[in-house]
Amino acid sequence: MIEKFKNDGSDPWSMDHAAHLMRRAMIGVRIDEVEAAYADGLYMTVDQMLAPWNMSFQRIEKYRTGDVQAWVTPIDHPYWEVFFKDKDLRYTDTVQWLCQEVANAPASILPKLLMGWHSALPISLNGAQFTEHCLDYINILFENGSGDALKLLREVSTGVAMGIFLNGVDSFWNSGRDGVNENHARELLELHATGVYDLDGKANYTQADIKAMAYSMSGWKLNEWLRPNADGSTSLMRSRNLIFEKTWWDPRQKTIFGETSTWNRDDVLNLVFSKKKRNIAEKICRRLYREYVNDKEDVAFIKEMVQVLEQNNFQMKPVLKALFTSAHFFDAKNRMTMVVTPFEYMISIIRRYKVDYIPDFHDSDARAQDDLVLRLRNFEHCPFYPPHVAGWTNGMDWLDGSRMIMRAETGYAIALGNLKFRNYNGRPVYTYNPDEILESLGINNDALEYARRVGISYLGFSDKDPRNEAFVNECKTAIEKSPTIHSVRTIHSVLQTTVRVNLC
Amino acid sequence: MNRRQLIKSLLSASVALPGVLSTPIKTFAAPYSGIARIAAPPNQGNRILVVVRMFGGNDGLNTIVPYASDEYYRVRKVEALRDMSIAAETVIKIDGLKDHGFHPSLSPLAELYSEGKVAVIQGVGYPNMNLSHFRGADIWLSASDASNFEHSGWMGRMLEFTHGGSRPAYGADPYAIEMGDVLGYALAGQNSMYGHRMTIGQSEFTKKIPVFDGSDDSAVLEYNLAQIMREGNSNIISIEAALDRAKTNTQPYDASPIASYLKTVSRCIRGGLETQLYVLHSGMFDTHHRQQQVHTQQLDEFFRNIHDFQRELEESGDDTRVVIMPISEFGRRVDPTESGTDHGTAAPVFVIGSEVNGGIYGTAPSLTDLDIDDNLRWEIDFRQIYNSILSQWFLINPADSERLLLPRRFDELPLFGRASSVNQINAAGKSVAYPMPCSDKCRITIALEKGEQHQVLATNAQGRTFAIPSIAETEALALDTSSLAAGLYNLTLRTSAGRIHNSLCVVDR
Structure with a gap:
C-alpha cells in the first residue's frame, strides 16, 4: 500500500x-x-x-492523413529537388509544432509524460523516415501516455515509425534465406518492455529468446507502390501501416520463454505481455x-x-x-533533486515568461526560421532527434560545464529580452511583456514580492528559508545596479543564472 | 566490465606495483609496404589524438578502390545511369599495391600517404556488425562488443585510468574536447565525463552565478553543479588563452564545419593547450542517394582539410605529437541501390600523422566471398587499432588496456613501430627494471648492439612524457631518474630496431 x-x-x-x-x-x-x-x-x-490535454493539430493537419510520398524518381527530375526540400521543411515543422504545443499546454502532466515516453520508446525523424510516421507515433503516445501501458507498447511496436527505426521492416526469412534482424526484438525487451534485469537483479530473458523472437517477428514490411506523376516523375508511395508478407516470415518452430510453436509477431507481443507482466x-x-x-x-x-x-x-x-x-x-530528499532537461529548460522559459515572439512559432515564414530548433539541437535535446536507440540521457548526464554555461547564457539573454536570432540582424526576439507578469499576479509595483514568489515557485525555497531571502537580496542588488532595465527582467536574469534553476 | 569491477581494478592498479610489462607487438602477417620506420622521439609534452568521426557510414569500396577487380565493376556499375563505381583511370594509384587506389578526390590524402604519413588499415570491422548509425557509432566510440551496451567511451576510460579518476584542476587545461552536432559517449568514463563539449565562439560566462548554501540534498547537487559550471568556465578560459596564443591559421582550409573544427583544434594545439584527445563529429557519409556527388564532395572536404591541418602542424613542429584518425560507424553495401548504397560493414580506417608507420595494413575484403547478408567480411577488428594507439602512442600497458579499457585482448598492429628482436626479448620476459621502486637511478636489462642509438622516455599518469638520460652498459641500460617526481611512469625504450615498454615507480627521495 x-x-x-x-x-x-x-x-x-x-x-x-x-x-x-x-x-x-x-x-x-x-x-x-x-x-x-x-x-x-x-x-x-x-x-x-490528469485531465485530457487538448493538443492542437492544426499546424500539421496536412500530414495527419493520406498516404506517404516516400521517394521520387528519377533524381535528376526537377520535382525531386522540390520533394527533398519539402521533406526537410516538414521535419522542422513537426518539431516546431511539438515544441509549440508543449509550451502552450495547460497545467497538465501529459506534456512531460509525452516527452518521457518519447525518450523511453524513441524513434527519430531521420531514422523513421517521414513526418507522417512520426506523427502517427506521437499520436500513439498522446492517446495512451497515461492510459493502458500494454496498448501503448503494442501500438508503438507495431507502428511504421518503430518498424523502420529498429529495422523491423528489413527482417525477413525467405525459403531459408536468412535476413532476420534482431534489432527490434532486442530493444522491445531491453529498452521498451522489460529491461534486462528485474528489480531483484534476475535476468528477464536470454539471448536465445531474443533470437527466437526476431525470427518470429519477421515478415513485416512497408506497403509501397509506384505512382506515375503528371510531370513525368514517379513517386514511391507508402501506406501508414505495415503489411505482413507471409513468404518473408519464418514459419518454423521457435522457442520463446520456454514455449515452442510457429510463433508470429503478434504471438510474440502476446507472449511478452502475458509471460512478462511483472517485468x-x-x-x-x-x-x-x-x-x-x-x-x-x-x-x-x-x-x-x-x-x-x-x-x-x-x-x-x-x-x-x-x-x-x-x-x-513529498519527502524532503525528493525535492529539488532532479535535473531539468535542456528541452524543459528552454520550454520553461518560454512558458513562464509568456514569451510572445519566437521565430519558430510566430514568423509568417516560420518554416524557414528554426532558431529554437537549432538551440535544442545544440543542447542535443531536440524532439525526434534522439542521440541513441535508448533515447535521451537523464539526470546529471545532461550537465557538463559547457552546456551549463550555454543554459545560463541563453536564459540570461532571453530574460533580458535581447536574444538575437540568426537571420534578422539585431532584432530582439524571445521577448515578453514584464508588466503583464506582475499584473497577472496582482502585484503591479512590487518587484521584490515577485522575486520572493519566484524563489518559492521556481527555486524550491520555502518562504522561511534564508536562501530565499538571499535570492531576493541578489535580485535587489541587481535591480539597483541596472536602473534602466525593467526589474522583472533583471529578476529573471538573476534567476536564469542561478545554478539551482537547473534543478526541479 | 561493470563499474564496480573497474573501480576495484583502478584501486588495485594504484597500489600494486606492476612487474615487467610487456608489449609484444606481433609481426603482422599481411604485407605492408611504404616507409616502415621507427618514429622519432616526441617533443616534450602531451601526445595528442584527434578522432574525426565521418558520420553516416563511409563507403570503403569507393574510398580505397579495388580498380583491378572485374567483380567490383560488375556489381557497382549496374548500368550507365546507375554507376556507383569509380573508373579505373581516375583512381589515384598506391605505391606498392597493384590493384587498389585512392578515390580521385583523395589526392590530399594520397600526398600524405606518399610521404609515409598515412596508415591505411583495410577491412576494419567487428563481430556482428550493427548497421544502425546510432548503435554502430556507440560501438565504435565505446569499443564494446555488439551485444554489450556500454555507456562509456574507450577514450573516456583511458583518461579515467591515466588520471586515476581525478578531474582537471581549476585553471588546468581540459583533458579532452569534443565538437559537433551528434556527440557520443566517446569521452565518458565509467564514473564521469572527461570531455569538454566545445562550441565554437563560446566565451567565458562572466555574469555572477548565484549558489545558495544549504544542507539538504538539493544543496549538495547545487554545489556539484556549481563545480561543473566552474570547471566549464575554467576550460573555456584555458581554451581561449590557447586560441589567443595561436590567433590564426596559415593553411587554406575551407568553410565546412569539419574545417572550422580542425582550424580550432590546430590553434588549440599550436597554442599549447595540453588537451590530449579531440573528438570531432561531422559529415554526411550516409550516401543512400546521389552517392557519387555526395561522396566525392565529402571525401574531398574531409581529407583536404585534414591535409591542411597536418601541414599546419608540420609548420609549427607540433606534428610529431599529433595523430589523426578518421572513423566511420560502418562501410556500405557492395550492391548499390537506385542512386547510392545501403549500410554495410567493413571499410578502411586511416591513421594519419608524421609519427605514423605509413603503409597498407591488412588485405582488402573479398568482393566474391560475402557474408550471409551480402556484406563485406571484415578482417581487422577496430579495437586492434585502438589497442595499438593506446599502447604505442599513449604508452599504456596492454595488460591494463585488456583489463580496463577494452573488452579483452586485441592484437596490435605496428602502426608506430616495427616488430623487432628487441620486442621479442621483452616478450620473453628478459627485460627487467631494477631496483623497483627506485629513486635517482635504475637499470633495465637489455642487450643493445654496440653503438646502437637509443632513447628512454617516461610518461606519467597525466600523459606527460620526459626524456630520461641513459648510458648503455653490458646487458643493461643505466637510467638517471633523478629529475622525475615521485609517481608511476610508463617507460619506453626506443632503439633503431624497435621499442619496449616497462614500468617505473619513483619514490620520494
Whole structure:
C-alpha cells in the first residue's frame, strides 16, 4: 500500500508542496498555476492535471492523413529537388509544432509524460523516415501516455515509425534465406518492455529468446507502390501501416520463454505481455519513478507502484495519481533533486515568461526560421532527434560545464529580452511583456514580492528559508545596479543564472 | 566490465606495483609496404589524438578502390545511369599495391600517404556488425562488443585510468574536447565525463552565478553543479588563452564545419593547450542517394582539410605529437541501390600523422566471398587499432588496456613501430627494471648492439612524457631518474630496431 500524503499538523499542504508537485509533474509551471494548486489542494490539483490535454493539430493537419510520398524518381527530375526540400521543411515543422504545443499546454502532466515516453520508446525523424510516421507515433503516445501501458507498447511496436527505426521492416526469412534482424526484438525487451534485469537483479530473458523472437517477428514490411506523376516523375508511395508478407516470415518452430510453436509477431507481443507482466510493470514503474521522483530508485516504493499498476490492469493513471499523492513523493530528499532537461529548460522559459515572439512559432515564414530548433539541437535535446536507440540521457548526464554555461547564457539573454536570432540582424526576439507578469499576479509595483514568489515557485525555497531571502537580496542588488532595465527582467536574469534553476 | 569491477581494478592498479610489462607487438602477417620506420622521439609534452568521426557510414569500396577487380565493376556499375563505381583511370594509384587506389578526390590524402604519413588499415570491422548509425557509432566510440551496451567511451576510460579518476584542476587545461552536432559517449568514463563539449565562439560566462548554501540534498547537487559550471568556465578560459596564443591559421582550409573544427583544434594545439584527445563529429557519409556527388564532395572536404591541418602542424613542429584518425560507424553495401548504397560493414580506417608507420595494413575484403547478408567480411577488428594507439602512442600497458579499457585482448598492429628482436626479448620476459621502486637511478636489462642509438622516455599518469638520460652498459641500460617526481611512469625504450615498454615507480627521495 502506498502511504498517502497526510495534510496534517507536522507537514501541512503549503505553497512548497504545491510548487514541488507542479515543478515535477509539468514542464515550466508558472507562479499563478502554483498558487492555484495551493488553493485547490492536492487531490483536486492532481485530478485536474490528469485531465485530457487538448493538443492542437492544426499546424500539421496536412500530414495527419493520406498516404506517404516516400521517394521520387528519377533524381535528376526537377520535382525531386522540390520533394527533398519539402521533406526537410516538414521535419522542422513537426518539431516546431511539438515544441509549440508543449509550451502552450495547460497545467497538465501529459506534456512531460509525452516527452518521457518519447525518450523511453524513441524513434527519430531521420531514422523513421517521414513526418507522417512520426506523427502517427506521437499520436500513439498522446492517446495512451497515461492510459493502458500494454496498448501503448503494442501500438508503438507495431507502428511504421518503430518498424523502420529498429529495422523491423528489413527482417525477413525467405525459403531459408536468412535476413532476420534482431534489432527490434532486442530493444522491445531491453529498452521498451522489460529491461534486462528485474528489480531483484534476475535476468528477464536470454539471448536465445531474443533470437527466437526476431525470427518470429519477421515478415513485416512497408506497403509501397509506384505512382506515375503528371510531370513525368514517379513517386514511391507508402501506406501508414505495415503489411505482413507471409513468404518473408519464418514459419518454423521457435522457442520463446520456454514455449515452442510457429510463433508470429503478434504471438510474440502476446507472449511478452502475458509471460512478462511483472517485468513490464516493474519497467514502467521504474521509468515513472525516475521521471518524477528520483534518479536513485527506491525499490520498496517501486514495488508498491507495481502493485497498483497490476491491480488496475496496467492502466497508468491510477499509478500516477497514487505517486503524486504519496507521502514519499513529498519527502524532503525528493525535492529539488532532479535535473531539468535542456528541452524543459528552454520550454520553461518560454512558458513562464509568456514569451510572445519566437521565430519558430510566430514568423509568417516560420518554416524557414528554426532558431529554437537549432538551440535544442545544440543542447542535443531536440524532439525526434534522439542521440541513441535508448533515447535521451537523464539526470546529471545532461550537465557538463559547457552546456551549463550555454543554459545560463541563453536564459540570461532571453530574460533580458535581447536574444538575437540568426537571420534578422539585431532584432530582439524571445521577448515578453514584464508588466503583464506582475499584473497577472496582482502585484503591479512590487518587484521584490515577485522575486520572493519566484524563489518559492521556481527555486524550491520555502518562504522561511534564508536562501530565499538571499535570492531576493541578489535580485535587489541587481535591480539597483541596472536602473534602466525593467526589474522583472533583471529578476529573471538573476534567476536564469542561478545554478539551482537547473534543478526541479 | 561493470563499474564496480573497474573501480576495484583502478584501486588495485594504484597500489600494486606492476612487474615487467610487456608489449609484444606481433609481426603482422599481411604485407605492408611504404616507409616502415621507427618514429622519432616526441617533443616534450602531451601526445595528442584527434578522432574525426565521418558520420553516416563511409563507403570503403569507393574510398580505397579495388580498380583491378572485374567483380567490383560488375556489381557497382549496374548500368550507365546507375554507376556507383569509380573508373579505373581516375583512381589515384598506391605505391606498392597493384590493384587498389585512392578515390580521385583523395589526392590530399594520397600526398600524405606518399610521404609515409598515412596508415591505411583495410577491412576494419567487428563481430556482428550493427548497421544502425546510432548503435554502430556507440560501438565504435565505446569499443564494446555488439551485444554489450556500454555507456562509456574507450577514450573516456583511458583518461579515467591515466588520471586515476581525478578531474582537471581549476585553471588546468581540459583533458579532452569534443565538437559537433551528434556527440557520443566517446569521452565518458565509467564514473564521469572527461570531455569538454566545445562550441565554437563560446566565451567565458562572466555574469555572477548565484549558489545558495544549504544542507539538504538539493544543496549538495547545487554545489556539484556549481563545480561543473566552474570547471566549464575554467576550460573555456584555458581554451581561449590557447586560441589567443595561436590567433590564426596559415593553411587554406575551407568553410565546412569539419574545417572550422580542425582550424580550432590546430590553434588549440599550436597554442599549447595540453588537451590530449579531440573528438570531432561531422559529415554526411550516409550516401543512400546521389552517392557519387555526395561522396566525392565529402571525401574531398574531409581529407583536404585534414591535409591542411597536418601541414599546419608540420609548420609549427607540433606534428610529431599529433595523430589523426578518421572513423566511420560502418562501410556500405557492395550492391548499390537506385542512386547510392545501403549500410554495410567493413571499410578502411586511416591513421594519419608524421609519427605514423605509413603503409597498407591488412588485405582488402573479398568482393566474391560475402557474408550471409551480402556484406563485406571484415578482417581487422577496430579495437586492434585502438589497442595499438593506446599502447604505442599513449604508452599504456596492454595488460591494463585488456583489463580496463577494452573488452579483452586485441592484437596490435605496428602502426608506430616495427616488430623487432628487441620486442621479442621483452616478450620473453628478459627485460627487467631494477631496483623497483627506485629513486635517482635504475637499470633495465637489455642487450643493445654496440653503438646502437637509443632513447628512454617516461610518461606519467597525466600523459606527460620526459626524456630520461641513459648510458648503455653490458646487458643493461643505466637510467638517471633523478629529475622525475615521485609517481608511476610508463617507460619506453626506443632503439633503431624497435621499442619496449616497462614500468617505473619513483619514490620520494
